[in-house]
Amino acid sequence: MTNDKLKNILNAIKDGSMDVDQGMEQLRDLPYQDIGHTKIDHHRSLRNGFPEVIYGAGKTPQQLVDIFEHMCGRSNILATRVSPESAEYVSSRFPQVEYNDTAGTLTCKSEEISYSSGMVGIITAGTSDLNVAEEAQVTCDMLGSRAEIISDIGVAGIHRLFDRIDAIRRFSVLIVVAGMEGALSSVIGGLVDQPIIAVPTSVGYGANFSGLSALLGMLTSCASGITVVNIDNGFGAACAACKINKAIDS
Known part of the structure; x- marks a missing residue:
């Protein structure tokens, strides 16, 4: 959840294009979503400007897939320290992800990134x-x-x-x-x-x-x-x- 997304939801409720129940559904995972092995902080970007990043080392391929399933479409995703084996497994489920084998990162861009000037x-x-x-x-x-x-x-x-x-x-x-x-x-x-x-x-x-x-x-x-x-x-x-x-x- 970004500042812009939150503003859009609140404005939609205000102008009547979204009812309160629909707004509550989109905000229901505040402050985090518990998926058992992981608690995903969807609202981190509201607090510090950056979405939650996945630390891949020590996580099983299936745990990474579970996390991607719950984050895809809600924010851009960055996972670091991802092994080639885990990256292959995640990519088989999410073909839109990109793996940098030198950096050991998996990325998925579902939202446009606003870049600083520097x-x-x-x-x-x-x-x-x-x-x-x-x-x-x-x-x-x-x-x-x-x-x-x-x-x-x-x-x-x-x-x-x-x-x-x-x-x-x-x-x-x-x-x-x-x-x-x-x-x-x-x-x-x-x-x-x-x-x-x-x-x-x-x-x-x-x-x-x-x-x-x-x-x-x-x-x-x-x-x-x-x-x-x-x-x-x-x-x-x-x-x-x-x-x-x-x-x-x-």
């Missing part, structure tokens, strides 16, 4: 960070921000970053994705004035500790104004970037 730049240190970057890009698209990925411009070949710095400065918000020691966000933070959301990834050799070294490096950055999300959390970074874009527009 553009999100998603910068990766290496090609191995693309799964997290694409999760962020898909999330941005579903939540109303256009996003572009610039990949493989990490500090191991810093001239590649300098070649793209003018393009990077044109974005309204930056998501910087890096593993290993996570230095890219600090370097970019010293070169630009946009908000930066840093995403440490689990890419790296043993002393990387599955992303902990990148996380700590980003948290202790001497470049001011960098915000850091959890390891591999492209989704969370995209949510923050979209909220910044919406605030810029308001």
Whole structure:
């Protein structure tokens, strides 16, 4: 349920084109719909501007299908961390969904998306960070921000970053994705004035500790104004970037 949908229902009741019982039927699942294994929050977008997102990891293919059945037609759907096996099963029931196998996302668009004016730049240190970057890009698209990925411009070949710095400065918000020691966000933070959301990834050799070294490096950055999300959390970074874009527009 979006603000526009709620207004349409209330206006329809007001002008008599919809009776009260019909309006109650459309609002009956406030504040959530209990389908047994899951309680679907159809009205989340009324509170924070974004519809509920499905976290696919740990859910069975049938549970995902059940959730899609109750969300389809009511809002756009984004599911993250979806395995290829689960995606195939859901797609067999809902052929309109799209699966991004790099990002591990399933999406279903039943409503037109209203986009913010700002553009999100998603910068990766290496090609191995693309799964997290694409999760962020898909999330941005579903939540109303256009996003572009610039990949493989990490500090191991810093001239590649300098070649793209003018393009990077044109974005309204930056998501910087890096593993290993996570230095890219600090370097970019010293070169630009946009908000930066840093995403440490689990890419790296043993002393990387599955992303902990990148996380700590980003948290202790001497470049001011960098915000850091959890390891591999492209989704969370995209949510923050979209909220910044919406605030810029308001």
